[in-house]
Amino acid sequence: MTATFSLGLTGGIGSGKTTIANIFGELGATLIDTDLIAHQLTLPGGVAIAAIQAQFGSSFLTMDGAMNRVAMRELVFSDPVQKSRLESILHPLIRQETERAASIASGDYPIFVVPLLVESGNWKTRVSRILVVDCDEEVQIQRVMSRNDLSRQQVVAIMQNQVSRQQRLAAADDVIVNEGSIAEIREAVTALHRHYLSLAGKKN
Template sequence: MTSNFSLGLTGGIGSGKTTVANMFGELGAALIDTDLIAHQLTVAGGLAIPAIRTQFGDAAIAADGSMDRAAIRELVFADHGQKQKLEAILHPLIRKETERAALESIGDYRIFVVPLLVESGNWKNRVNRILVVDCDEETQVLRVMSRNNMERAQVEAIMRNQVSRQQRLAAADDVIVNDGDLEKIRAEVLRLHQTYLALAARHE
């Protein structure tokens, strides 16, 4: 039985959210990753594919039947109206599937991994605490350039569409600084896990 205590985990692109979330998962937290859910909605046969095809045409669908991510990324970055149309399709489905995953989850407590947690505005009311994974912006840029084989300008454009580092930190109840020292991060995760276990016990 999973405790009613829940945590929202967020951070800018390249901050290391997944690394930190997986460490909590190894300790017994139930992870619900909204990015993973969004991805599942847009693979071949995903729940969002029919609506995406209707809204954006066959050009938005790759040969394998999944959403053509490159085409859609180009479309929504160039046109805010198109971005809103995509969000109108995805966001209700993501919310529904996230709630379903939470109900089915098993762990000591729930962690919702939400890249745009602060941007979405309503997560503060849906979780008990917010944990931000933080690093300096130049580190973010270099990590994403290396990981995703992207140009600096592309990474900086994505970061401009996210809230600032200062806004994210202002929303945090807890912060883990990811400077690349995995042992230090693991120790901090373990410390916070003990805190969250104690809080979860009060939410039984």
């Protein structure tokens, strides 16, 4: 990465990664969201569309030429081989785009928001520090059930496809427990932002 200091931000589904990331963004960090990048790559005319069509067929595209997310999710969720095929298309493109975004970042320091940061394996060597957004697993389940209108069984299945809470915490340099009020969370983020500014050689 081109920046002298960079942060990898991750957390399980429903942990509140987006809320935390947005506060860092308000304070002056540049957010580079790999989920957003993946979404852009698979929109109509996106860079990944031709390879997805070649590998999976037109039935995995929508009428307007985007990746059919519902069909693809069902396929890769149940078949690790198909999941690997999709990742072999998307991951190099995501990496290329994240590096491009980092090279033109103008904020205090770049934050790479990566839901599957620990699962991906190589992020530990690509960023200066890893921040994990953590909360009780029951809190995660309730948040996702409410937000995405999913059953408990569906949410638990998604969580079981991610690394465990313990594995995620073991990879962390820093942790924010996202169970308090928004004021408490903002205070915690602000304190970490000041610390990261000093690591980036910036004035507080």
